[in-house]
Amino acid sequence: MPESTIESVLQEKRLFQPPAEFSQTAHIQSLEDYQRLYDKAKADPLKFWAELAEQELHWFQKWDTVLDWQPPFAKWFVGGKTNIAYNCLDRHLTTWRRNKAALIWEGEPGDSRTLTYAQLHREVCQFANVLKQLGVKKGDRVGIYMPMIPEAAIAMLACARIGAPHTVVFGGFSSEALKDRLVDAQAKVVVTADGGWRKEKIVPLKPEVDKALANNGAPTVENVLVVQRTQQKIQMEPGRDHWWHDLQAGVSGNCPAEPMDSEDMLFILYTSGTTGKPKGVVHTTAGYNLYTHITLKWTFDLKDTDVYWCTADVGWITGHSYIVYGPLSNGATTVMYEGAPRPSNPGCLWDVVEKYGVNIFYTAPTAIRALIKMGEHHPKARDLSSLRILGTVGEPINPEAWMWYHRIIGGQRCPIVDTWWQTETGGFMITPLPGAIPTKPGSATLPFPGILADIVDLEGNPVAANQGGYLVIKHPWPGMMRTVYGDPDRFRRTYWEHIAPKDGQYLYFAGDGARRDEDGYFWVMGRVDDVINTSGHRLGTMEIESALVSHPAVAEAAVVGQPDEVKGENVFAFVMLENDYSPTEELANELKAHVVNEIGAIARPGEIRFTEGMPKTRSGKIMRRLLRNLAAGQDVAGDTSTLEDRSVLDKLRGGA
Numbered sequence: 001m002p003e004s005t006i007e008s009v010l011q012e013k014r015l016f017q018p019p020a021e022f023s024q025t026a027h028i029q030s031l032e033d034y035q036r037l038y039d040k041a042k043a044d045p046l047k048f049w050a051e052l053a054e055q056e057l058h059w060f061q062k063w064d065t066v067l068d069w070q071p072p073f074a075k076w077f078v079g080g081k082t083n084i085a086y087n088c089l090d091r092h093l094t095t096w097r098r099n100k101a102a103l104i105w106e107g108e109p110g111d112s113r114t115l116t117y118a119q120l121h122r123e124v125c126q127f128a129n130v131l132k133q134l135g136v137k138k139g140d141r142v143g144i145y146m147p148m149i150p151e152a153a154i155a156m157l158a159c160a161r162i163g164a165p166h167t168v169v170f171g172g173f174s175s176e177a178l179k180d181r182l183v184d185a186q187a188k189v190v191v192t193a194d195g196g197w198r199k200e201k202i203v204p205l206k207p208e209v210d211k212a213l214a215n216n217g218a219p220t221v222e223n224v225l226v227v228q229r230t231q232q233k234i235q236m237e238p239g240r241d242h243w244w245h246d247l248q249a250g251v252s253g254n255c256p257a258e259p260m261d262s263e264d265m266l267f268i269l270y271t272s273g274t275t276g277k278p279k280g281v282v283h284t285t286a287g288y289n290l291y292t293h294i295t296l297k298w299t300f301d302l303k304d305t306d307v308y309w310c311t312a313d314v315g316w317i318t319g320h321s322y323i324v325y326g327p328l329s330n331g332a333t334t335v336m337y338e339g340a341p342r343p344s345n346p347g348c349l350w351d352v353v354e355k356y357g358v359n360i361f362y363t364a365p366t367a368i369r370a371l372i373k374m375g376e377h378h379p380k381a382r383d384l385s386s387l388r389i390l391g392t393v394g395e396p397i398n399p400e401a402w403m404w405y406h407r408i409i410g411g412q413r414c415p416i417v418d419t420w421w422q423t424e425t426g427g428f429m430i431t432p433l434p435g436a437i438p439t440k441p442g443s444a445t446l447p448f449p450g451i452l453a454d455i456v457d458l459e460g461n462p463v464a465a466n467q468g469g470y471l472v473i474k475h476p477w478p479g480m481m482r483t484v485y486g487d488p489d490r491f492r493r494t495y496w497e498h499i500a501p502k503d504g505q506y507l508y509f510a511g512d513g514a515r516r517d518e519d520g521y522f523w524v525m526g527r528v529d530d531v532i533n534t535s536g537h538r539l540g541t542m543e544i545e546s547a548l549v550s551h552p553a554v555a556e557a558a559v560v561g562q563p564d565e566v567k568g569e570n571v572f573a574f575v576m577l578e579n580d581y582s583p584t585e586e587l588a589n590e591l592k593a594h595v596v597n598e599i600g601a602i603a604r605p606g607e608i609r610f611t612e613g614m615p616k617t618r619s620g621k622i623m624r625r626l627l628r629n630l631a632a633g634q635d636v637a638g639d640t641s642t643l644e645d646r647s648v649l650d651k652l653r654g655g656a
């Protein structure tokens with residue numbers, strides 16, 4: 001078990017009731033309604049989920065068994081056949097939604113595009129046929145390495161349509177990180193673009209794919225499909241590389257959705273863990289579809305007239321569940337934005353809200369803190385009156401940022417839903433339902449109906465109110481990850497063995513510390529393992545350490561998170577050099593660039609501190625707690641008696 005960072009946070013006493021007018025039209029209208037749903041789901045979870053699956057999804061064939069649970073392996077809706085692309089597209093075509101905007105896209109340079117359900121369906125079918133022509137079959141994996149353009153969603157849905165699991169790799173990852181993922185997933189095809197726009201610069205993507213595939217780097221990849229987005233010159237390798245628009249031209253827009261088994265793999269998404277390489281989180285078809293569908297509908301109180309906007313990137317789970325699958329399954333209008341606030345236009349997000357009359361806005365605390373810094377005159381200069389509900393995700397939100405969001409963006413009328421969840425959980429787990437649950441700034445409030453969350457000690461015993469402990473989930477849920485791709489044992493070890501099964505009940509260990517207050521509200525405090533949360537992105541300290549030690553100058557590295565006002569945490573690296581190297585600023589910069597090269601810009605260390613020793617226990621384990629103290633500029637707190645060599649502390653304090 002990693003050493004614990006569980007701390008108590010300040011008690012926040014403010015309580016915000018759902019506005020009465022909001023509750024009147026909400027899907028879930030009162031705390032009593034929520035409680036009834038919660039109790040019903042708790043009393044008979046299988047019945048609860050089965051009823052929803054029947055009501056909310058289209059099935060080619062109904063399931064025979066709601067849940068087959070052989071801990072820690074779950075199968076939901078066994079024997080059923082469905083297709084998530086069918087649920088996201090085809091079923092809307094026979095309704096008035098046929099000509100409703102499915103996807104509104106806004107490019108950074110100001111170009112834009114709106115696709116109705118009928119248009120999106122046609123493009124998805126065409127691209128599905130393109131994939132088939134390239135020999136992609138049900139079960140083959142497809143890598144997607146894209147900017148935030150409609151083709152990213154089209155490619156995902158086309159894969160789902162023919163039953164080829166996708167693995168989307170965030171466009172900010174380097175060629176090395178891309179290669180690792182393509183190799184692990186044994187991808188047959190890669191879908192990419194020449195580049196994407198970010199802060200008025202072109203982010204090259206195709207050249208990174210070329211590097212990843214060079215020297216047979218990812219030998220399973222046969223073809224590369226390239227969307228022309230930024231039009232800079234790129235290399236096209238004859239026979240391997242094809243322009244999307246060339247292959248799509250003249251292709252049939254008819255491609256029936258493949259009836260998929262409920263448990264057929266839908267996608268793999270890599271996420272950082274405590275040890276080793278990122279793990280491929282596997283999600284399957286029916287349970288994930290149901291879970292993202294219903295959590296979005298209730299948590300954002302989704303209405304058919306809403307324009308819904310989530311600012312995440314499709315390369316993360318938030319983009320998968322709540323830009324693409326959840327909204328489209330509900331027949332909603334989902335906004336996709338390529339840009340980011342930038343010096344030339346710090347108010348660009350609010351321009352998008354005003355331009356499209358966005359009703360629901362979902363972003364991350366780190367983005368809110370950055371927007372606060374840019375000044376409230378930007379949002380104040382726009383008409384944000386269309387907004388009716390706001391959401392946050394990615395890390396605990398500090399109450400000041402919550403209050404700013406509430407006052408300046410929400411005009412004090414919009415409920416805020418602080419959604420706690422993870423790549424592994426598929427969808428929201430602990431979150432307010434905006435018409436029903438009063439909110440407290442900084443708390444994700446209460447579990448979604450059907451989610452049995454608890455806070456326990458290492459033996460699995462529930463802790464008392466306001467005591468810190470480990471956040472666990474006690475019953476399987478449809479959106480849960482099924483395994484680590486290719487490594488079921490790692491799945492078991494990572495999530496199910498830190499805390500022993502309690503009275504025969506397996507507990508899902510989320511990796512977060514939390515406490516519950518006297519009202520039963522959950523306050524998530526952050527990771528208790530060696531995972532850093534920087535700007536809402538999750539990075540394993542081990543991953544960055546491996547990147548550092550792969551540089552010839554580095555003998556040993558230890559990476560910790562350093563508190564940062566905007567990013568939440570900064571990557572802070574302690575580095576011991578090999579004998580022939582001296583600790584210079586140039587070398588520090590070179591090491592930072594090396595990490596960017598190995599992983600991507602999101603992992604760039606904010607600071608590198610050279611040291612002549614590492615604080616280790618007698619058994620050789622680095623005491624990260626001490627390093628975290630030092631990185632935070634504090635003196636070393638707590639017990640240091642297990643340190644092997646106490647003089648190391650002075651060396652570390654001095655730095656270089």
Ligand code: WT7
Pocket residue numbers: 271317318392393394395396397418419420421422423424444510511512524525526527533536537538
């Ligand atoms: C970790 C999961 C789920 C999409 C975004 C990140 C932290 C996430 C909250 C929240 C406090 C949060 C947790 C979690 N986290 N949402 N509302 N309050 N912490 O997904 O990369 O899988 O990271 O993000 O530490 O374990 P992810």
